[in-house]
Amino acid sequence: MTGTKLFRDPVHGYISVPTDYCERFIDHEIFQRLRRIEQTSMRVLYPSAHHDRFSHSLGVYYLGQLAFSYLEENSVDLRDKAILKNSFLLACLLHDCAHSPFSHTFEKKYEQNKENNLPIRLFSCLNDESFSEDFSNASPSPHEIVSSIVAIETFGDNIKKSGGDLNLVARMITGCTYSSVGKDIQNCIISLLNGFSIDVDKLDYIIRDTWASGVNNIKIDERRLLSSLLIRKNKDGIYKIYFKKHALSVIKNAIDARNFLYEWVYSHHKVEYEQYLLSTSVNKLLELESSNEEFSKSLFSIDSLYSVKQVKDYCFYLPSDGDILYFLKKNIHNIPEAQELITRKYKNKALWKTKAEYTHYLRGIDDKRRKNILKRAKEKLNLFFNEKGIPETTVVKEIKIKLIALPKDEIFIDIDGEDASFTDLFPEKVSSGSNLYFIPYIPISGYKFKKDLVGILRGLQ
Numbered sequence: 001m002t003g004t005k006l007f008r009d010p011v012h013g014y015i016s017v018p019t020d021y022c023e024r025f026i027d028h029e030i031f032q033r034l035r036r037i038e039q040t041s042m043r044v045l046y047p048s049a050h051h052d053r054f055s056h057s058l059g060v061y062y063l064g065q066l067a068f069s070y071l072e073e074n075s076v077d078l079r080d081k082a083i084l085k086n087s088f089l090l091a092c093l094l095h096d097c098a099h100s101p102f103s104h105t106f107e108k109k110y111e112q113n114k115e116n117n118l119p120i121r122l123f124s125c126l127n128d129e130s131f132s133e134d135f136s137n138a139s140p141s142p143h144e145i146v147s148s149i150v151a152i153e154t155f156g157d158n159i160k161k162s163g164g165d166l167n168l169v170a171r172m173i174t175g176c177t178y179s180s181v182g183k184d185i186q187n188c189i190i191s192l193l194n195g196f197s198i199d200v201d202k203l204d205y206i207i208r209d210t211w212a213s214g215v216n217n218i219k220i221d222e223r224r225l226l227s228s229l230l231i232r233k234n235k236d237g238i239y240k241i242y243f244k245k246h247a248l249s250v251i252k253n254a255i256d257a258r259n260f261l262y263e264w265v266y267s268h269h270k271v272e273y274e275q276y277l278l279s280t281s282v283n284k285l286l287e288l289e290s291s292n293e294e295f296s297k298s299l300f301s302i303d304s305l306y307s308v309k310q311v312k313d314y315c316f317y318l319p320s321d322g323d324i325l326y327f328l329k330k331n332i333h334n335i336p337e338a339q340e341l342i343t344r345k346y347k348n349k350a351l352w353k354t355k356a357e358y359t360h361y362l363r364g365i366d367d368k369r370r371k372n373i374l375k376r377a378k379e380k381l382n383l384f385f386n387e388k389g390i391p392e393t394t395v396v397k398e399i400k401i402k403l404i405a406l407p408k409d410e411i412f413i414d415i416d417g418e419d420a421s422f423t424d425l426f427p428e429k430v431s432s433g434s435n436l437y438f439i440p441y442i443p444i445s446g447y448k449f450k451k452d453l454v455g456i457l458r459g460l461q
Contacts, residue, residue, distance in 0.1 A: 024158035036320035046213040063200035064092035074230035086163035091172035098150040107143040109300035140174035184239040242414040269350040281338040348441035395441040
């Protein structure tokens with residue numbers, strides 16, 4: 001590699017990337033497309049939170065550089081592992097290279113489009129029986145599978161030229177660990193990009209989303225955290241990732257900061273309602289275009305990332321958020337939810353805003369009773385509004401807060417060369433109870449009847 005290019009990042013400062021990486025990966029139109037894929041759905045809540053998958057990918061690469069350099073410094077058994085290092089850094093850079101428009105909101109459309117042939121297409125790319133066998137024990141999201149396919153099909157030759165291994169890159173992006181003996185070091189590095197609790201991907205979006213939103217979240221000292229990383233054998237002779245004891249406070253902060261974002265930002269009642277409007281609008285758009293079978297296939301197609309697909313009067317190429325918005329605007333008079341989304345003239349308001357309020361109003365209900373109320377809530381509330389002469393537009397949305405529930409022995413701490421489990425040291429970090437609840441979004445004109453409506457729902461228990 002000759003020379004480097006500096007990217008000025010508002011979160012991490014200057015990010016240094018080898019010129020070869022820029023020419024082989026970043027300058028490619030598929031990677032540049034990430035500039036037009038919004039990172040999160042929280043701009044309805046925080047107007048300045050305009051950041052994209054492009055800057056996030058650079059941030060994950062930067063943290064990956066830091067993490068691996070500290071691992072090499074702290075771990076004797078990791079030195080002289082050039083292929084492993086190159087594969088890891090490339091996987092960090094390319095882990096989101098094929099994210100769907102509006103990120104996680106529509107990634108399942110990749111899976112539903114049978115022409116994408118997931119994950120068979122990935123197995124065919126790799127032609128590696130061990131990967132296919134191990135894949136059944138992994139649970140990658142659709143965008144991770146598609147990003148692995150695109151990384152291999154589009155960037156495969158350049159990954160090899162850059163000293164990476166295709167199988168390793170795909171495993172790191174999808175979180176597909178090896179089941180075979182003697183691959184525990186590789187599994188450690190896989191978990192450092194696609195792990196359960198703390199990895200460089202999560203670390204970047206926690207820090208970046210906190211910065212972009214401006215919320216007063218817990219500060220994470222990422223350099224102190226990553227500088228504590230090491231790999232060594234545990235008492236059973238298996239290599240594991242450890243954090244040195246001086247990073248305990250930062251580990252707690254990272255877990256708390258992630259949970260804060262999921263509970264108070266990503267699951268905010270306004271964010272959830274806008275996501276309902278967006279997903280409902282696109283589903284109705286696809287229904288309107290149902291006679292044009294190629295429409296939905298092309299909009300959420302891997303092949304649309306590679307070449308222009310002409311479908312009647314439409315041209316699909318490198319589909320991004322703007323394409324979705326274009327079609328919704330084109331059909332704004334046929335899709336009420338699209339009109340509400342684009343004009344921001346919301347018809348409904350949350351009956352309660354948080355899980356805390358839900359717990360207060362519907363005291364002591366278990367999951368079975370919650371499901372029973374959920375099934376009947378819309379019908380009963382609309383019946384009430386009908387009697388009051390109010391248009392029936394109630395939406396009842398089930399919400400899951402994705403809080404970390406640490407299993408035992410998920411995070412290991414090195415205390416003067418001895419093993420310690422983070423959950424043994426801090427048992428209060430093991431979450432308990434259900435993180436599921438629901439919010440009724442009721443007509444704004446009906447909000448004055450809040451007590452009556454809560455009473456109706458209580459009566460359904």
